[in-house]
Amino acid sequence: MRIINQKPSRSLALFLGILPFIALVVTYAIASHYRRLDNPADKLLPSIEQMMATFYRFAFVPDRRSGDLLLWTDTLDSLLRLGAGIAIATLLALIIGIAIGFIPVVRSALAPFLASFSLIPPITVLPILFIIFGLGEVSKIALIVFGTAPIMMRSTAQAVMDIPREMIIKAETLGASVWQMLMRLVIPQTMPKLISAIRLALVPGWIFLISAEAIASTSGLGYRVFLVRRYLAMDVILPYVIWITLLAFLIDRLLLALSIRIFPWHHLEGESL
Amino acid sequence: MSAQDTLISAQNIEKYYDQVPVLERINIDVEKGAFCTIVGASGCGKSTFLRMLLSQELPTRGQILLDGEKLPDEPTADRGIVFQKYSVFPHLTVEGNLLLSQEFDAAPLTGKLFGNAKKAALDKVNETLDKIGLSAARDKFPSQLSGGMQQRLAIAQALLKEPKILLLDEPFGALDPGIRLDMHELLLALWQDLNMTIFMVTHDLNEAFKLGTRMLVFDKIRHDPHAPNAYGATITYDLNIASCTQSNSQDAEMYFAKAPNSTEET
Numbered sequence: 447m448r449i450i451n452q453k454p455s456r457s458l459a460l461f462l463g464i465l466p467f468i469a470l471v472v473t474y475a476i477a478s479h480y481r482r483l484d485n486p487a488d489k490l491l492p493s494i495e496q497m498m499a500t501f502y503r504f505a506f507v508p509d510r511r512s513g514d515l516l517l518w519t520d521t522l523d524s525l526l527r528l529g530a531g532i533a534i535a536t537l538l539a540l541i542i543g544i545a546i547g548f549i550p551v552v553r554s555a556l557a558p559f560l561a562s563f564s565l566i567p568p569i570t571v572l573p574i575l576f577i578i579f580g581l582g583e584v585s586k587i588a589l590i591v592f593g594t595a596p597i598m599m600r601s602t603a604q605a606v607m608d609i610p611r612e613m614i615i616k617a618e619t620l621g622a623s624v625w626q627m628l629m630r631l632v633i634p635q636t637m638p639k640l641i642s643a644i645r646l647a648l649v650p651g652w653i654f655l656i657s658a659e660a661i662a663s664t665s666g667l668g669y670r671v672f673l674v675r676r677y678l679a680m681d682v683i684l685p686y687v688i689w690i691t692l693l694a695f696l697i698d699r700l701l702l703a704l705s706i707r708i709f710p711w712h713h714l715e716g717e718s719l
Numbered sequence: 720m721s722a723q724d725t726l727i728s729a730q731n732i733e734k735y736y737d738q739v740p741v742l743e744r745i746n747i748d749v750e751k752g753a754f755c756t757i758v759g760a761s762g763c764g765k766s767t768f769l770r771m772l773l774s775q776e777l778p779t780r781g782q783i784l785l786d787g788e789k790l791p792d793e794p795t796a797d798r799g800i801v802f803q804k805y806s807v808f809p810h811l812t813v814e815g816n817l818l819l820s821q822e823f824d825a826a827p828l829t830g831k832l833f834g835n836a837k838k839a840a841l842d843k844v845n846e847t848l849d850k851i852g853l854s855a856a857r858d859k860f861p862s863q864l865s866g867g868m869q870q871r872l873a874i875a876q877a878l879l880k881e882p883k884i885l886l887l888d889e890p891f892g893a894l895d896p897g898i899r900l901d902m903h904e905l906l907l908a909l910w911q912d913l914n915m916t917i918f919m920v921t922h923d924l925n926e927a928f929k930l931g932t933r934m935l936v937f938d939k940i941r942h943d944p945h946a947p948n949a950y951g952a953t954i955t956y957d958l959n960i961a962s963c964t965q966s967n968s969q970d971a972e973m974y975f976a977k978a979p980n981s982t983e984e985t
Contacts (some may be wrong), residue, residue: 612805615775620820620880621796626830630819634810711810711860 492681501685516670521693524667527583528648528655531590535651536644538591539598540633543640546599547606548632549624557603564596568654576662586658593654594647601646605639606632638712641705645698652694726751726916727772727884731781733951734767740951741767745781747935747954749918754910756927756960757920759937763952765920768937769888772918773800785883796820799877803889806873807861813872814857817844820880843879851875851905867898871905878909887919891926899923903930934958 454462471494478491492500504517545552546560572589579585609632617627659668667690674682706713725748732745742764749755759765770776771783774794783790785797794800807816821840822832832840848854851871853864861869870890877885891899907930910917921927927934936956943949 610805612802613808615773615794616800616802616806616808616877617819617823618794619773619796619798619800619877619882621823622819622830623823623827626823626827630822630830631808635808709810711862714860714862 489678490680492684497681497685500679500681501689504682504685517689520665520667520670521689523665524655524659525693527586527658527666528590528651530583531587531655532594532644532647532651534587534591535595535598535647536640538595539602539640539643543599543602544606544628544632544636547603547636548628553603560596560599560603564600566592568593568650569657572658572661581662586655586663589654589658590651593650597650598640598643598647601643602636602640605636605643609635634709638705638709641701641709645701648694648697652690656690724750726753726786727918728784728787729781730784732768732771732778732783733780734764734771734776735779735951739948742937742953743951744953747957749916749933751916752914754917754930754932755919755935756931756933757918757935757937758922758924758927759952761922763937763939765935765937766888769886769918769920772884773798773886796880797883799880799882799885801870801873801877801885801887801890803892806890807869807876809861812858812860813848813853813864814841814844816861816872816876817847817879819876847875847879850909865898867894867902870894870902874906874909878913878915881913883916885915885917887917889920889922892922899926906930928960931960934960 474491475494478488478493481488481491482493501517505515508514509516542556542560546556547553568589571592572585575585575588575592579588613631613635614627617631622630655666656668656671659666660672663669667686671683671686727747727749729745729747732742733740734742745768757765757768767776771778772790774790774792777792800806808819811819818832818837818840821843822830825836825840826832845854848857851874853868853872853875856864856868861872864872874885874887874890891902894902903926906917909915919927919930934956935954936958937952938955939950939952940955941950
């Protein structure tokens with residue numbers, strides 16, 4: 447049988463899925479082992495046990511200076527920033543994106559501006575944000591909004607424009623006002639695509655979060671990673687990177703599950719990644 | 720036909736797309752209660768005519784009167800529509816689709832009914848569900864239904880709003896022949912029940928003869944070999960099928976036999 451027609455069984459699929467992860471861990475363990483044979487105090491590739499011990503210390507042993515459980519305070523601070531930024535961006539996408547997609551006058555007024563605005567590299571406005579909002583939380587959240595809202599607004603507007611014209615007309619012939627069409631047709635049909643947009647926006651969202659924290663912050667996952675860089679503390683950095691990845695993965699899966707739960711009709715056809 | 724019976728009156732309609740005429744010299748009065756089938760070759764403007772009846776498109780010249788008044792410039796509730804595709808809302812269940820027009824009427828702010836108001840609205844929906852045989856599928860989403868069921872739902876949804884005219888744009892074009900026959904029966908029954916006026920664009924000449932009381936044939940009759948786009952199509956036959964004699968129906972059949980690329984694409 448041709449390879450394109452060979453479908454792996456469930457257990458084989460699971461095994462194949464895990465394989466690259468195992469390969470990575472094994473490769474790391476071997477490399478780390480040989481480096482530490484040469485120099486037991488090697489900092490670059492610490493042993494897995496050492497990383498787990500460090501991770502345990504960050505998660506469950508209060509910090510000597512502040513008395514905080516650093517992993518959790520870092521995680522909470524970062525997620526609050528990311529959540530606030532993404533929430534504001536989502537709200538903007540919902541209001542401005544839908545207005546651009548649904549109302550031609552608004553589209554004419556805002557679409558060209560938005561298209562230009564979204565091309566500004568967000569990180570270049572970080573100094574401006576620092577100057578205007580200071581080094582506090584606002585500028586970090588603003589950077590996330592700046593980096594994610596334009597693309598979310600554009601994809602939401604596109605999602606509205608992708609609603610077949612026939613459906614809008616049908617709603618008109620059923621006596622719907624513009625507001626009712628928004629409430630019963632446009633927003634419901636756009637929501638699952640807005641969730642997809644959030645999932646995609648989280649990728650740059652994390653980048654801008656970590657960048658802002660690396661540059662000016664006193665807490666957060668990005669702050670921690672860049673702080674311990676000075677001491678070549680790979681035993682902190684690597685677990686933090688894995689932790690951040692895990693958080694990003696879980697948030698993504700959560701949003702997908704939410705979408706399937708609330709908008710089952712959207713997921714009836716085809717597989718979704 | 721007296722003037723009072725005229726529901727739709729198209730007067731000197733012309734339609735141009737970028738200076739290219741698509742339709743010209745369309746003059747027709749259609750009486751209340753007619754089942755008007757519209758046939759013609761692909762690209763001869765029959766769907767354009769239907770879209771103008773819906774105000775989805777506006778005539779370049781001329782005007783269309785509904786009950787003696789000029790049609791509004793946008794689709795309104797007095798004209799119902801069923802398209803070949805995308806006629807029902809994929810995010811609503813069968814029941815939700817049928818509730819929608821009542822909800823638009825009763826809830827200007829939320830567009831949604833709750834509690835007792837919803838129960839009352841559901842009574843009307845239940846009756847319709849029985850009539851179109853979709854009671855068992857009431858909680859399904861449209862994509863879980865067959866094509867025929869989706870179109871039945873679309874027709875019922877449009878009719879619940881009780882429009883003055885029902886417009887059908889090749890509603891059965893994508894259905895199997897057997898399903899089509901069922902749909903014909905349903906549509907004829909509803910038409911007789913509700914005393915509706917129907918315009919239906921179709922590719923299928925048999926369908927047009929079987930369902931219609933009146934058949935409009937659209938075709939390009941004027942040709943300029945040096946400027947193929949110089950003239951648009953118009954209504955070349957206006958057959959009263961209800962009193963259709965053998966000869967003029969044969970006329971029409973022969974007419975279509977001569978034009979191999981017209982109609983009968985099924």
